[in-house]
Amino acid sequence: MDTFSVLVVDDEKDFLETLVSRLKKRKIDTHGAKSGEDALKLIKNRPFDVVILDIKMPGGMDGIEALRAIKKIQPLTEVILLTGHASVETSIEGMKLGAFDYVLKPVKLEELLPKMLQAFEKKNNHDQKVRSAKIRETLKYW
Amino acid sequence: MKTSVYVNLQRKIIVITLLVSFAPLILLGVTIYHQLAIKYKQKIVEQIRYRAVAQAEAVDLFLKGRTAILSAMADTHKFDYMIEGNNLAHIFEVMNSRAGAFVDLGVIDSTGQHKAYVGPYNLKGLNYYNQPWFGEVMSKGVYISEVYMGYRKIPHFIIAVRRQESQQAWILRATIDPEIFGGIVRAAQVGKTGDAFIVNKERIFQTNPRFSGSIHSQSKLDTTLFGGSTTVIELRDGDGKKRLYAGTWLKNKKWLLVINQEAAEEMAGLFTTYMEVVIIVAGILAIVLTTIFTTRLTVRRLREADTKMRELNAALVQSDKMAALGKMAAGVAHEINNPLAVILQKTGWMEDLLAEEKFQESENIEEFKASIKKIEAHVERARKVVHNMLGYVRKMEPLLEDVDINETLSQTITLLENYAKTNNIEIAPDFADSLPIIASKQDQLQQVFLNLISNAIDAISTDGLIKVISERNDKYIIVKIIDNGPGIPEDQQGKVFDPFFTTKEIGRGTGLGLWISYDITEKLGGTIHLSSREGEGTIFTIQIPIVHPEKK
Known part of the structure; x- marks a missing residue:
């Protein structure tokens, strides 16, 4: 399996740093952002396969707004929502906006990783479909 | 304590209402009664006055009639004829058959000698010259005596007329039957206490009164109280009772006709029936x-x-x-x-x-x-x-599914049956037939039922009965879980739905079961309600709104 790129967005510095380190240790191309704004800057510069996004961040842009913006910039990027409490309504809203799944904090990496993989596969599928569609389109004019 | 407040209030309202309704009623009643009593008394006075006048007229008429027939007899017969043989008896017979009330009849010459007599007493030959009435009749021509004893020693009165025959004057005298005369007077008696009699100026009874006294005895009535025409007065008799008296002087001005009756008896008419x-x-x-x-x-x-x-x-x-x-x-x-x-x-x-x-x-x-x-x-x-x-156990599934409450309850009971049996607790379902299938969340409802039934089992601990009842009304399906456990003390009833409230031993319960159940039923649009009595048990009542599933 190809290695994939991940962006973790969380205002909790200890959490962010540790999760990024652990993912990197598993040879995943991982970056961290401590706010929605930082995340958007990164995403504008380069694409990510999967974004792990904390829904509730105090001050500035909250998770749902960030999700909306990410989907605008990179529609194919899959987003996994992280939530500190069972805010079902927010999660539902997130799912409607195209999030891949949502996960409740605290979560073990062993549980998070499979979801990330699924998200990546889905994204890959999409990519492939997009690519083949483009190829078909190109072939049409050939 | 609460009850006594209402009892007091009730008593106050009743007392005030009764006072308010009776006060004007009583006032009105008393006023009307008073007015009526005055009118009524006036009427009674008028009545008794009228009766006295009428009766006096009747008595006068009686005397006048007797006097007239006596005068007619005297005027139409000669003295010699009168005293001869049975002629007087014949005249007496005619008089009694035409007028009546004569006891006897006698002819007296100018010397006072009783020349002829018809009647029950042997009075012939007696001389009346010295009797006071003799002089009177000789001078006035007509004389009606007062009641007196006379020769016969029984109370009676007489009517005498003088006949002037050429140079000779003689007297025709008749005795009036006191019984008949008294009867005419007594006709004015009314009611139980009414009386009617005649007294003369000297207060001597001229007829038998009904009460207190007899003919020819002294009456206590003060005749001077009665004036010229008919007089009505109110007097107290010996017993202290008020009596109404109406008195009319007869035409001879010697006799007073008196009608009386107890005032109370007449007024009793006012006290209605x-x-x-x-x-x-x-x-x-x-x-x-x-x-x-x-x-x-x-x-x-x-x-x-x-x-x-x-x-x-x-x-x-x-x-x-x-x-x-x-x-x-x-x-x-x-x-x-x-x-x-x-x-x-x-x-x-x-x-x-x-x-x-x-x-x-x-x-x-x-x-x-x-x-x-x-x-x-x-x-x-x-x-x-x-x-x-947070009740996170709830799934995020936002869609409602078709839920059969009875089926859900059955499943829940099956889950808990063994646990209950080991503690010798019976779970008795009593489900309503044909509950509608509703749009709700089965897992969540099941969790509510599970919490409540397992709480009931824990409350009973051993040996007991849990009834699980389902029923419905217009808007809700109602599930009742009734245990016969020890019940929940009143001071704890308000807290049972609070998170972390538990009476179980540490480590056995988190105190979140009822909190989650409350949260779930509220979110499903229902209610959960507790009623419990210490020593009797606890009833949890859950109302789940009947939402009909959308037609697919």
Whole structure:
């Protein structure tokens, strides 16, 4: 399996740093952002396969707004929502906006990783479909 | 204590209402009675006056008639004829057959000698010259005596007329039957206490009175009280009772006709009849009963309204409290879950590092690993508490599914049956037939039922009965879970739905079961309600709105 790129967005510095380190240790191309704004800057510069996004961040842009913006910039990027409490309504809203799944904090990496993989596969599928569609389109004019 | 407030209120309302309704009634009654009594008395006075006048006329007429026939006889017969043979007897017979009331008849010459006599007494030959009436009749021509004893020694009175025959004057004299005369007077007697009699100026009874006295005896009545025409006066008799007297002087001015009766007897007419008294009493009774009835009704309504208000207030306070607690719980969850998340990542990082080769030889590596596992286990424990607090067990599924409440209850009972049986507790279902399938969330409802039934089992502990009842009304399906356990003390009933409230031993219950159940039923648009009595058991009532599933 190809290695994939991940962006973790969380205002909790200890959490962010540790999760990024652990993912990197598993040879995943991982970056961290401590706010929605930082995340958007990164995403504008380069694409990510999967974004792990904390829904509730105090001050500035909250998770749902960030999700909306990410989907605008990179529609194919899959987003996994992280939530500190069972805010079902927010999660539902997130799912409607195209999030891949949502996960409740605290979560073990062993549980998070499979979801990330699924998200990546889905994204890959999409990519492939997009690519083949483009190829078909190109072939049409050939 | 509460009850006495209502009892007092009820008593006050009844007393005030009765006072208000009776006061004007009594005032009116007394006034009307008084007015009526005056009119009535006037009427009675008029009546008795009229009777006295009429009776006096009748008596006068009687005397006048007797005098007239006597005069006619005297005028049409000669003295010699009168005293001869049976002629007087014949005349007496004619007089009695035409007029009546004559006891005897006699002819007296100018010397006072009784020349002829017809009657029951042997009076012939007696001389009346010295009798006071003789002179009177000789001078006046007509004479009606007062009652006197005379020769015959029984009370009687006579009518005598003088006949002037050429040079000779003689007298025709007749005795009036006192019984017949008395009878005419007594015809004016009325009622039980009425009396009618004649007295003369000297207060001597001229007829037999009904009470106190007899003919020719002295009356106590003061005749001077009676004036020229008819007089009505009120006097107290010997017993102290008031009597109405009406007196009319007869034409001879010697005799006073008196009619009297007890004032009370006449006035008794005013006190109406037995039937009317019954009607008045019934009316009063009706007012009293109606007052009591309506007041009771009003107070009961008031009481019910109060109770409803209190319940409503309690429910409002409860839902406010729950909402506040819910918000707080969410905040707390966030604040705890984030540190837990960090801890979990840190332990994971440590595990990752420990997996590196250079650490493998460390003598304490197993200790490290075990400690990390323990930390993770406790993080997991804390996580569960927080998730339970939020009712996280609920799935995120936003769609409602078709739920058969009876089926859900049956499944839940099956889950708990063995547990109940080992504690010798029977679970008795009593389901309503044909409950509608509703749009709701089966898993969540099942969790509510599970919480409540297992709570009931824990409350009973051993030997008991749990009834699980389902029924419906227009808007709700109602599920009742009734246990015969020890019940919940009153001071704890308001807290049972609070999170972390538990009466179970530490470690056996988190105190979140009822909180979650409350939260779930509220979110499904229903209600959950508790009623419990210490020593008798507890009833949990859940109302689930009947939402018909959309047609597919």
